[in-house]
Amino acid sequence: MTTVKGRRGFxxxxxxxxxxxxxxIEIYNASTGAPIAVVPEASDADLDAxxxxxxxxxxxxxxxxxxxxxxxxxxxxxxxxxxARAEDTAxxxxxxxxxxxxxxxxxxAVVPASLLRYYSELVTDPEDEERRPSSRGTTTVIRRxxxxxxxxxxxxxxxxxxAFFKIAPLxxxxxxxxxxxxxxxxxxxxILADAIAASDIPAGVLNIVAGGREIGAxxxxxxxxxxxxxxxxxxxxxxxxxxxxxxxxxVTLELGGKSAAVILDDADLEPALQDFFAATLMNNGQxxxxxxxxxxxxxxxxxxxxxxxxxxxxxxxxxALAASTQIGPLxxxxxxRRVRAHIERGIAEGGRVTTGGAEAAGFxxxxxxxxxxxxxxxxxxxxxxxxxFGPVLVVIPYxxxxxxxxxxxxxxxxxGGSVWTSxxxxxxxxxxxxxxxxxxxxxxxxxxxxxxxxIKLSGLGRELGPEGLTAYQQTKSxxxxx
Ligand code: NAD
Numbered sequence: 001m002t003t004v005k006g007r008r009g010f011x012x013x014x015x016x017x018x019x020x021x022x023x024x025i026e027i028y029n030a031s032t033g034a035p036i037a038v039v040p041e042a043s044d045a046d047l048d049a050x051x052x053x054x055x056x057x058x059x060x061x062x063x064x065x066x067x068x069x070x071x072x073x074x075x076x077x078x079x080x081x082x083x084a085r086a087e088d089t090a091x092x093x094x095x096x097x098x099x100x101x102x103x104x105x106x107x108x109a110v111v112p113a114s115l116l117r118y119y120s121e122l123v124t125d126p127e128d129e130e131r132r133p134s135s136r137g138t139t140t141v142i143r144r145x146x147x148x149x150x151x152x153x154x155x156x157x158x159x160x161x162x163a164f165f166k167i168a169p170l171x172x173x174x175x176x177x178x179x180x181x182x183x184x185x186x187x188x189x190x191i192l193a194d195a196i197a198a199s200d201i202p203a204g205v206l207n208i209v210a211g212g213r214e215i216g217a218x219x220x221x222x223x224x225x226x227x228x229x230x231x232x233x234x235x236x237x238x239x240x241x242x243x244x245x246x247x248x249x250x251v252t253l254e255l256g257g258k259s260a261a262v263i264l265d266d267a268d269l270e271p272a273l274q275d276f277f278a279a280t281l282m283n284n285g286q287x288x289x290x291x292x293x294x295x296x297x298x299x300x301x302x303x304x305x306x307x308x309x310x311x312x313x314x315x316x317x318x319x320a321l322a323a324s325t326q327i328g329p330l331x332x333x334x335x336x337r338r339v340r341a342h343i344e345r346g347i348a349e350g351g352r353v354t355t356g357g358a359e360a361a362g363f364x365x366x367x368x369x370x371x372x373x374x375x376x377x378x379x380x381x382x383x384x385x386x387x388x389f390g391p392v393l394v395v396i397p398y399x400x401x402x403x404x405x406x407x408x409x410x411x412x413x414x415x416g417g418s419v420w421t422s423x424x425x426x427x428x429x430x431x432x433x434x435x436x437x438x439x440x441x442x443x444x445x446x447x448x449x450x451x452x453x454x455i456k457l458s459g460l461g462r463e464l465g466p467e468g469l470t471a472y473q474q475t476k477s478x479x480x481x482x
Contacts, residue, residue, distance in 0.1 A: 008039075010046055010210065011193035013053035014203025020045035025183045025210060030098035030329045031319040031366045039186045042209035044218060047178075050207040051224040054149045054176040057204030064146045064174035068125045074200040075120040075171055079113035081195035086110060089160055092188040094320040097156050098329035098367065099283050101321050108188070111161040111448075115168035118448050122469055123172045134479065141478040146174035147250065148226030150472065151219045153240070155232045156184035156331050157286045157389075160192065165254075165452075165463040166229040167206065173472035175227075178207045180219055182232075184331050186210040216240075221247065227472070230254065231288075234387075234413075234457045241460070252461035252471050254288070254453055256387040257415030260408035261291030262430060263304060264401075264421040272420065272442060273311050277326070279418045279444035281315075281371060284328050285391035286335075288458075289416025289444065293384055294395045295404050301397040305375045308395060309354040312371035317363065327391055329367040336367040339390030343372060346383035351394065352376040379407050387413070405433045415458035418444045437462075 009016035021043030029036050042050075057063055066074075082089070086109035093108040094101045130142040152166040159181055170177055181189045189208050196206050209215065213236065220228050220243050230240050231254040244251035261280050263269060269276060280291050296304035320328035330336045340358040347353060356372025363370075369390050377384050377394040384394050398404040408417065414436040419427040427441040437454045438446070446452055451462035461471055 010040070010042060010050065011189075011196065011206070011208040012046070012050045013207065014197070016193065017046070017049060019043075020049070025186060025212075027096060027184075027187055028332070029095050030331055031095070031321065033333070033365050033367060036095065037187060039210060041183070042180075042211040042215050046209050047211075047215055047218055047222065050178045050209045051149065051219070051222050053204040053207050054178050055224045057202060058146075058149050058176040061202055061204060063176065063202055063205055065126050066174065068123045068128075071123045071172070071174070072120040074202075075116045075123070075168070078195060078199035078201050079116040079120075081198040082113045082116070082192070083110075084198075085191050085195055086113075089188050089191050091321065092191060093159060093185065094328070096185045096187055097159070097286070097331040098320045099157075100325045100328045102323060102325070103283060107158055108160040112164035112168070115164045115448055116171070119168040119172040119469065122466060126174070139480045141480060143476045143478070144470070144473040145476055147472050147474050148175060149224055150175050150177040151222065151225045151228045152177050152179045153216050153219065153228070153230045153232065154179065154181055156182040157283060157288070159185040159188055162231045162254075163192070165231070165468070169463075169469040170229075170472040171201070171205070172469055175472050176205045178209060178219060178225070180209055180211060180216050183210065183212050217243070220244065225249070227251070229471070237459060252453075252463065253459040254463060255415075255457060255459040256389075257288050257290070257413045257454065257458050258293060258385065258387050258411050259289055259291045259413070259416040259418075259436060260293045260295050260411070260434070261418045261420065262295045262404050262408055262434075263297065263300070264404075264419065264423075264426065264430070265297040265300060266422045266426070267420040268422055269304065269307060269420060275443040276420070277311075277315075279440060280393055281327070281391050284330060284369075285339075286331060286389050289438065289446070291416060291418045291444065292388065292393055293379070293411070294393050295398050295407055296395055297404075298397045298399050301395070305354060305373065305395050308393065309373050312355050312373050312393075315371050317368065317370060319366075327371055329363075330369055330390055331367070333367055335389065336369060339369050339388055339392065342383060342386065342388045342390070343369075343392060346374055346377070346381065346394070349381050349383065350376060351381060351383055356392070379410055385411065401430065405430060408434045412456055413458045414455035416440075416444060418442075
């Protein structure tokens with residue numbers, strides 16, 4: 001990959017700093033399994049340098065006190081610089097994690113700049129304070145101040161979009177950040193560094209160090225960090241939450257899911273299959289909010305299984321960079337192994353594979369798993385309870401609406417979900433009864449102006465919308481008395 005040449009360092013304090021480490025991360029092409037680049041892995045010393053830069057930029061550069069207009073312009077300059085590199089970003093992401101390029105062009109190439117533009121409209125001046133009458137007849141000045149230095153830790157599935165779920169609001173709030181991308185997807189972070197270099201964001205405000213979970217854990221607990229914003233697995237989120245609990249350090253956790261796609265008895269699914277695909281299988285099943293538990297009315301169960309089986313067979317599986325690909329490979333060999341193990345366990349527990357399965361015939365190189373549909377599954381089976389993070393759907397029958405709602409809620413997770421119906425009002429009534437962070441009627445599409453996040457094991461806190469900005473602010477009350 002040409003993107004790596006001459007960029008052997010970490011983006012720290014406005015420049016590519018020479019690594020203080022000798023550690024390396026090997027990057028692969030998910031579609032072929034071939035190694036494509038070697039990049040440095042951060043050591044404690046690299047991390048210290050990045051956090052120190054973010055700390056200095058927050059404490060001494062004046063950045064948190066910038067006027068709204070100046071901050072807005074700096075954010076817009078970064079949006080422009082990212083848009084100028086949009087196709088490079090899309091390609092880099094798809095090569096590394098297997099995301100179909102058509103999806104990468106709609107998400108990774110454009111979401112970061114869109115988020116910067118959205119949050120640039122929410123920036124306020126530091127002097128914009130609320131004067132609130134106090135309960136004692138005096139006045140209280142209420143300030144929203146930036147929370148400080150943020151540790152942003154991201155996964156590989158949407159590496160740029162999910163980084164900007166954090167970066168866009170934290171810049172709007174006046175914070176600084178150390179971003180630690182996932183070791184599977186480092187190359188796109190070099191393109192991000194180029195964009196930062198071409199923008200008016202001051203040195204030290206945005207820093208990037210690549211590394212695995214050890215450096216992630218060091219970053220979470222680093223004394224120079226004021227807040228942790230994490231997206232990733234529930235297992236890692238639990239450890240990060242524990243560490244932040246000990247430190248009384250604010251933390252946002254966007255974790256895993258096992259959401260329900262509830263098909264009501266009046267649904268006409270066939271014309272909606274493209275939307276159903278986006279809500280259940282997008283990004284090769286490697287999307288946190290997907291409705292991978294498909295709940296179908298008993299009397300339409302066989303019909304639903306047959307429809308989804310035919311649909312899964314019709315999907316174009318192939319190289320992530322091919323424009324026609326709908327299902328690309330998984331992001332890593334380890335991920336492929338995990339998904340195959342889930343499928344084998346599902347079969348061992350009595351589930352029946354109607355299409356797909358653990359073997360991906362015809363795809364011997366690369367980390368493919370064919371779109372897989374299971375029937376004969378109960379909601380209590382392991383395959384219906386654990387997040388698989390691959391293109392695997394289980395179809396479970398229900399008897400009546402109350403049973404459907406109870407089953408949708410019978411999960412340790414609560415992140416996304418969808419309801420499919422020809423009666424939107426009926427869908428809304430069902431959606432109100434499902435315990436989850438977000439839900440779509442007849443589709444699922446994250447909206448950057450609306451809060452997104454999970455309940456139960458799916459996480460803590462919200463990203464996106466105005467709520468996503470308050471996550472990077474502290475309120476301060478100043479009680480006036482003359
Ligand atoms: P992961 O938890 O293994 O890794 C995510 C990131 O955390 C990586 O950068 C990793 O290096 C780092 N990390 C891992 N352990 C850590 C620790 N103990 N301390 C600090 N950092 C640590 O997850 P993954 O396999 O990269 O991503 C897949 C998971 O992410 C899935 O479970 C998926 O549901 C979840 N996810 C959630 C959302 C959401 O918004 N809720 C979005 C995308 C992905």
